[in-house]
Amino acid sequence: MSEREEPLEQWAARRDQRRASDRQITGRRRAEPLDPDARGRAAHLAPDAPRVLLELDVESGEWVPVGVAEDAAAAAQFLGG
Numbered sequence: 001m002s003e004r005e006e007p008l009e010q011w012a013a014r015r016d017q018r019r020a021s022d023r024q025i026t027g028r029r030r031a032e033p034l035d036p037d038a039r040g041r042a043a044h045l046a047p048d049a050p051r052v053l054l055e056l057d058v059e060s061g062e063w064v065p066v067g068v069a070e071d072a073a074a075a076a077q078f079l080g081g
Contacts, residue, residue, distance in 0.1 A: 028056040030063060031075035043072040051075040 031051040038046035048071050054063040069075035 028058070029079050030054040031069060031079055034068070043076065047072040053078050
């Protein structure tokens with residue numbers, strides 16, 4: 001069956017599964033702004049705000065704080081390492 005003949009319910013389920021997998025965190029490091037008004041982790045949101053640096057603990061699957069970066073540029077160096 002081609003994608004054009006696929007029932008809408010199957011297409012929607014496949015789309016939702018793809019979107020869920022796209023939202024999965026990749027990598028083992030993350031930096032989040034400490035500014036409560038900054039939403040998300042994008043560098044353009046409060047670029048001068050300090051960031052908490054997190055690493056994924058592979059055994060527990062939890063994000064563990066490992067430090068604080070002065071700003072988004074310093075956090076980017078941590079993320080690239």
